[in-house]
Amino acid sequence: MNYLYFPGCTLYTKAKNFDQTARNCSLLLGFELVELPNWTCCGATFPLATDNLMALLPPARILARAKEQGEVLTTLCAICFNVIKRTNHLIQKDGEKREKINQFIEMNYQGDLKVLHYLEILKQEIGFSTIQERVKKPLNELQAAPYYGCMLLRPFEEMGFDDKERPTLFEEFLTALGARSIDFPYKIECCGSFQSVGTPEVATECAYRILTSAMRQGAEVIVSTCPLCTFNLDQKQSDILKAHLDFKTIPVLYFTQLLGVAMGLEPQTLGFEQNAVDPIPLLKRKGLV
Amino acid sequence: MKIELSREKVHNDFAKKVEWISGQNLFACYQCGNCTAGCPVAFAMDIGPHEVIRYTLLGLEEETLSVNTYWLCASCLQCSSRCPKGIDIARVMDALRMIILRKKERKDYIQISEFPEGFLEKVPQIAFISGFRKFLS
Numbered sequence: 026m027n028y029l030y031f032p033g034c035t036l037y038t039k040a041k042n043f044d045q046t047a048r049n050c051s052l053l054l055g056f057e058l059v060e061l062p063n064w065t066c067c068g069a070t071f072p073l074a075t076d077n078l079m080a081l082l083p084p085a086r087i088l089a090r091a092k093e094q095g096e097v098l099t100t101l102c103a104i105c106f107n108v109i110k111r112t113n114h115l116i117q118k119d120g121e122k123r124e125k126i127n128q129f130i131e132m133n134y135q136g137d138l139k140v141l142h143y144l145e146i147l148k149q150e151i152g153f154s155t156i157q158e159r160v161k162k163p164l165n166e167l168q169a170a171p172y173y174g175c176m177l178l179r180p181f182e183e184m185g186f187d188d189k190e191r192p193t194l195f196e197e198f199l200t201a202l203g204a205r206s207i208d209f210p211y212k213i214e215c216c217g218s219f220q221s222v223g224t225p226e227v228a229t230e231c232a233y234r235i236l237t238s239a240m241r242q243g244a245e246v247i248v249s250t251c252p253l254c255t256f257n258l259d260q261k262q263s264d265i266l267k268a269h270l271d272f273k274t275i276p277v278l279y280f281t282q283l284l285g286v287a288m289g290l291e292p293q294t295l296g297f298e299q300n301a302v303d304p305i306p307l308l309k310r311k312g313l314v
Numbered sequence: 315m316k317i318e319l320s321r322e323k324v325h326n327d328f329a330k331k332v333e334w335i336s337g338q339n340l341f342a343c344y345q346c347g348n349c350t351a352g353c354p355v356a357f358a359m360d361i362g363p364h365e366v367i368r369y370t371l372l373g374l375e376e377e378t379l380s381v382n383t384y385w386l387c388a389s390c391l392q393c394s395s396r397c398p399k400g401i402d403i404a405r406v407m408d409a410l411r412m413i414i415l416r417k418k419e420r421k422d423y424i425q426i427s428e429f430p431e432g433f434l435e436k437v438p439q440i441a442f443i444s445g446f447r448k449f450l451s
Contacts (some may be wrong), residue, residue: 039438069443073389073408075337080447104440179391180402189395215354215390221437222387222445223424227358231388232355253440260436 027096028146028257030058033105034066040102040252042296043256047143048102053288054151054159058099061091067108070219083131084125086114089134097139099146103251106220107176107184110140113185142156142177142186144250148194153201161289163203165311169283170207170244171195172235174254189213197209198280199248202287211238216257229264232257236265236275245307248279255279259303277305286313318374326373335409342399343367349393349403359383360395363393363403366410384410385423389448415451422450 027053036044051058065083072080087109091098102108116123117136127133141149147156173192181189192213196206214235217228236258239247249255259277266272278300285295292314297304308314324341341366350362360381362371387407394402400445414421424445432436434442 033440034443035438035440066439066443068447069440070389070447072447073402074335074412075405076335077412102440104444143397170427175390175392179395181395213392215388215392217355218388218390219384219441219445219448220355220388222359222441223449227386228388229357230357252438253444256438256441 027057027059028097028099028141029061029091031061031064031067031091031098031100031105031109033100033102034069035252036102038100039299040255040279043101043252043255043279043281046279046285046290046295049290049294050281050284050288053290054147054156055149056151058160058193059094061087061094061098063090067105069104069108071108071111078122078129080120081112081126082089082130084109085116085134086130086132088113088116088136088140089130089132089246092134092138097141099141099143101143101250103142103174103176104253106140106142109128111180111183113138113140120314142179142250144194144198145186147198153197156198156264156284157201160202160287162284162287162313164199164287165313167204167283167307167311167313168207168245169199169204170209170239170242170247171212171280172216172239172247172249172254172258173213174249174251175213175218177250178213183204195248195250195280199283204283207239207242207244209239209242209244211235216251216254216256221253221257221261225264226268228257229261229268232261233265233268233269233276236262237272240273240275244275246283247275248280249277250280250282262302274302276300276307278304319372320362323373324371326375326400327369328373328375328378330408331413332370332409335412336402336405338401338403338405338409340367340371340401340406342401343371344399346398346414348396348398352392352396354390354392355386360387363387363407367401367406370406379414383407385449399433411448419450422451426450
């Protein structure tokens with residue numbers, strides 16, 4: 026079975042490695058990510074002001090177009106997933122806003138599409154046990170810290186991804202790949218998000234806390250599901266080094282890059298050149314590349 | 315500071331406006347401070363989110379809008395997720411941002427022209443789009 030796929034802006038540029046590895050891994054797992062035609066930016070924030078309908082139009086249009094193509098829409102980026110899924114929920118529940126939105130976008134969408142994150146596809150549709158069977162190169166007890174961030178989990182009532190305080194889906198995924206999943210208290214804490222544009226030093230401090238928390242528990246690599254988290258946790262390590270002299274760098278990978286390693290994809294197809302902290306020395310040490 | 319409470323004061327127009335934009339009932343707040351305790355950016359805030367709610371209910375419009383609290387909120391929804399009274403506090407923070415950004419003076423929190431050189435090339439567009447929506451009128 027193939028899945029309709031919404032890449033989102035960043036996966037076409039700064040997070041190309043996220044997009045490419047997911048597409049390649051899907052093929053090895055027996056399905057294809059079919060890109061939604063004519064997609065636009067989702068807006069990158071779900072509007073929290075209740076009177077801001079304008080910001081709901083791009084995700085609503087994406088949903089309506091996807092519904093013309095299929096029944097399930099998947100995304101990789103946690104922010105796109107959050108925006109699209111919350112908009113879908115709102116269209117389902119709020120008749121008045123649904124009507125207004127539909128009139129504006131001149132389409133008729135009722136909120137009946139299923140929005141799944143790629144990790145949910147892997148768990149529910151493919152099964153982690155199947156993935157475990159297909160693993161060619163088990164990750165050799167690599168100590169990987171699953172970083173959920175905010176957008177996959179909150180608000181729980183609308184996202185329904187996993188437990189809002191103690192999620193385990195990501196851990197199950199990493200264990201299936203042969204890694205040792207590291208539990209750490211900051212796994213659901215915010216990376217600072219768009220504060221990297223507003224007040225960058227605050228985002229740097231958030232990243233410092235998350236990374237050192239994971240390292241204290243023995244993490245060798247941080248695993249992420251979001252291009253913005255990855256920017257704050259990976260690219261900003263050069264800023265952390267300036268602010269905290271005791272800081273040691275740690276590689277941050279997208280979960281699909283680790284999946285690619287485990288599925289035996291060639292290292293040059295995994296897009297490591299886009300990762301700020303080079304993960305290759307670690308992967309070599311573990312005998313994985 | 316001497317504070318006099320009255321029915322008129324707590325049902326002030328500023329609080330009504332915040333409630334209208336956020337869709338939240340501020341009177342549900344009993345000042346437990348759970349939001350501030352779990353907030354990942356509270357360390358940099360002038361006052362905690364629970365104090366912002368209190369200030370608003372006291373009609374202290376100028377004082378409320380002059381703190382950095384709501385600008386620093388990253389909309390991570392940790393506070394909303396943990397509030398024992400079910401208040402979506404992130405929506406309250408966004409409402410305060412909106413009150414500033416919708417004024418005709420257009421007092422934006424950031425100025426694109428002040429970004430350091432190379433910043434636009436470095437930061438992913440996802441950060442700009444969400445940041446611009448939160449910080450620019």
